[in-house]
Amino acid sequence: xxxxxxxxxxxxxxxxxxxxxxxxxxxxxxxxxxxxxxxxxxxxxxxxxxxxxxxxxxxxxxxxxxxxxxxxxxxxxxxxxxxxxxxxxxxxxxxxxxxxxxxxxxxxxxxxxxxxxxxxxxxxxxxxxxxxxxxxxxxxxxxxxxxxxxxxxxxxxxxxxxxxxxxxxxxxxxxxxxxxxxxxxxxxxxxxxxxxxxxxxxxxxxxxxxxxxxxxxxxxxxxxxxxxxxxxxxxxxxxxxxxxxxxxxxxxxxxxxxxxxxxxxxxxxxxxxxxxxxxxxxxxxxxxxxxxxxxxxxxxxxxx
Numbered sequence: 001x002x003x004x005x006x007x008x009x010x011x012x013x014x015x016x017x018x019x020x021x022x023x024x025x026x027x028x029x030x031x032x033x034x035x036x037x038x039x040x041x042x043x044x045x046x047x048x049x050x051x052x053x054x055x056x057x058x059x060x061x062x063x064x065x066x067x068x069x070x071x072x073x074x075x076x077x078x079x080x081x082x083x084x085x086x087x088x089x090x091x092x093x094x095x096x097x098x099x100x101x102x103x104x105x106x107x108x109x110x111x112x113x114x115x116x117x118x119x120x121x122x123x124x125x126x127x128x129x130x131x132x133x134x135x136x137x138x139x140x141x142x143x144x145x146x147x148x149x150x151x152x153x154x155x156x157x158x159x160x161x162x163x164x165x166x167x168x169x170x171x172x173x174x175x176x177x178x179x180x181x182x183x184x185x186x187x188x189x190x191x192x193x194x195x196x197x198x199x200x201x202x203x204x205x206x207x208x209x210x211x212x213x214x215x216x217x218x219x220x221x222x223x224x225x226x227x228x229x230x231x232x233x234x235x236x237x238x239x240x241x242x243x244x245x246x247x248x249x250x251x252x253x254x255x256x257x258x259x260x261x262x263x264x265x266x267x268x269x270x271x272x273x274x275x276x277x278x279x280x281x282x283x284x285x286x287x288x289x290x291x292x293x294x295x296x297x298x299x300x301x302x303x304x
Contacts, residue, residue, distance in 0.1 A: 001096065004107045009135025011301060014053075016042070020093035021109040021129045022052035023160070026138060028233065028301060030167050038235060038301065040161045040260045049093040054160035058090045058111075058127045058144050061157045062216065062247060062270040065189045069273035071153050076122045084187060089159065091120040092127055106132040114147065123148040127156070136301055143294040146287035153273050154287050157243065157266030158297055164259050167231035174227040175263065176206030179246055180219025183282075189271050193280050194218035203248070211257050213250045216270045218283070220246045224263060232304030239265045240296040245283050265297050 003024060004015040012035055014025035024042035027035040039053035049055040067080040067087040078087040095116055097109040111127040113119045124147035132139045144154045165171040181194030194217065202210060203217070206225070224237040224246070247270070249262035268283030269275060275282035285293050 004099070004102060006102075006105050006107060006131060006133050008105045008133045010303075011133050011135065011138060013131060013133050013138055015107055015109070015131060016046055016052070017099055017109055018096045019046055019052070020049050020055050020095060021097040021111070022046075022049050022056065022093065023054040023131075024052060026053050026160075026299075028166070028303070036166050037163045038166065038233075038299075040163055052161075054158055055089070055093040056127070056129055056142055056156070057159055057264075057266060058092050058142065058156040059121055059125050059152075059154045060090050060273065061155050061245075061264075061266040061268055063088050063188055065271045065274055069153075070277045071273060072151060079120050081120070086189075087120060090156070097129070105134070106130065112147070123150070123152040125152065125154065137298055138301070139296060139298045141294070141296045143292050144287070145292040146289055149289050151286050151288050153276070153284050154293055155266065155268040155272060155284055156293065156295060157245075157264055159262060159264050161260040161262055162226055162235075164257065164261065165231070166228045166233050170230040171228040172208060172230065173261075174206055174229065175203065175209045175225070175248075175261075177203040177217070177224040177246055177248070177263065178220060178222040179203050179217035180221065181217065183216045183218065183269050185215065185270070188214055188216075190216065190269055190275055190280075190282070193282075194269070209248070209250045209257075209261050211250050211252045213248045215248055217246045217248065218244070218269060220244050220265075224265075226263065234302045236300040236302075237263065237265065238298045238300065240294070242267055242293060242295045243297060245269055265295075267293065267295060
């Protein structure tokens, strides 16, 4: 299955239907006419969604502790898929999706769990992803629908990898995010409700991303912004009100930041199903049979 290319103006996106309908490129035409990645560019042969520019998260986001959770009075056990014993990042990112329609500027892809073997979720569900590029923006609509005959817990989101530099090595990337609180965590598993702290204050004020974060934030309201000052490029992230959580991941190696970082709009906190079972509000949605959780993220790109 070939990758899909959509273009408008200076913006270009590339989608891999065979591996989670993930993005393999989101780039902007530079001063010389070459395309420069705004999200890191995936390799030509993509073996793992973790190499993508951005992958889709559904029917949950981030980790489920011990790959198990309680819901509606019953315990449910999943297959762990990460070395820490958690079930992480849902179960659609490494499966093929079907293309239902496409144009030169858009593509719609669908996933139906009933069409796949050994889906790592107790209930049937479907997802729809629609990508559309305009001359100055890139929109990603992602939804999850309950296909079972009982209520289910659900969530979704995006996992983009943003480039630290665009046109020039002189970029000192800046991040501003209007978050309200950070979840206290033990190995990325929240131990209680989110609360405001100095890291939240720094994100709201904006500046170079703090190195070494792998944190989940709640009460996100408004527009997050990434700026590459030396390149004269800025990217604003507008989210639907269903995407009111944010994961920020800023890894380093030998004390030096990696050439990418993640700012992930999601509907709920890490381990939200278990948090909600303990009475901690964490953004998990309960979908009735046939009900859909819909999200939209729009990346607005501006150049000087």
